[in-house]
Amino acid sequence: MSIDHHPSEERLLDYVSGGLGESWSLAVATHLALCPKCRNTVARLEAMGGGMMDAAEPATLADNSFDALWARLESEEDEADSMPAIAGHAGKIDLPEPLRSYVGGSVDALPWQNMGLGVRQLLIPTADQSTARLLCVAAGRPVPEHTHRGEEVTLVLQGAFRDSTGIYAAGDFQEADETVLHQPHAEKDRDCICLAVTDAPLKFRNLAFRLVQPFIGI
Numbered sequence: 017m018s019i020d021h022h023p024s025e026e027r028l029l030d031y032v033s034g035g036l037g038e039s040w041s042l043a044v045a046t047h048l049a050l051c052p053k054c055r056n057t058v059a060r061l062e063a064m065g066g067g068m069m070d071a072a073e074p075a076t077l078a079d080n081s082f083d084a085l086w087a088r089l090e091s092e093e094d095e096a097d098s099m100p101a102i103a104g105h106a107g108k109i110d111l112p113e114p115l116r117s118y119v120g121g122s123v124d125a126l127p128w129q130n131m132g133l134g135v136r137q138l139l140i141p142t143a144d145q146s147t148a149r150l151l152c153v154a155a156g157r158p159v160p161e162h163t164h165r166g167e168e169v170t171l172v173l174q175g176a177f178r179d180s181t182g183i184y185a186a187g188d189f190q191e192a193d194e195t196v197l198h199q200p201h202a203e204k205d206r207d208c209i210c211l212a213v214t215d216a217p218l219k220f221r222n223l224a225f226r227l228v229q230p231f232i233g234i
């Protein structure tokens with residue numbers, strides 16, 4: 017699996033420091049299950065955090081500035097690329113952990129809610145105020161064009177989608193906010209299944225879609 021889009025450095029740092037809510041942690045942790053590069057980064061951040069906690073001298077803490085930390089991480093990134101991925105997605109997909117613990121392992125057995133327009137969703141209960149859901153967009157179909165009142169992250173689990181910012185395939189992690197107006201299209205060859213986390217309802221351009229929004233829970 018070739019993964020081109022990763023969580024931001026800030027988000028990985030928040031993940032390591034325990035600063036992310038459950039929904040966002042679920043998305044990051046599931047990406048980590050698929051991405052050896054980010055697993056490697058997180059492992060080194062955790063080691064670095066432990067080292068900083070152990071440092072008794074204030075001078076030692078100053079030496080470990082985050083600029084220096086990221087310079088060091090970036091210089092070591094090449095070796096991470098050679099690590100094997102945990103899950104392969106050539107045929108029928110098995111959902112990776114920790115997502116699997118929330119919804120079960122088999123995509124075919126999921127109790128999808130049909131939203132019309134070729135889109136199905138499955139809401140995932142989490143303890144924080146954000147919303148986590150699986151989305152399945154039929155091959156070749158668009159998701160209605162929308163912006164965000166807050167943040168949205170999308171982790172592709174099967175198939176691929178494209179929008180004005182690029183192509184996202186299995187394992188890719190997209191981060192969007194209120195400045196991004198996008199209309200993702202599932203690629204033609206396969207239904208696209210994603211884990212999406214939002215901290216506020218999406219804002220659709222289409223008035224009809226906005227009217228039914230409260231009833232379908234997107």
Ligand SMILES: [Zn+2]
Pocket residue numbers: 019021022023047051053054055
């Ligand atoms: Zn990654």
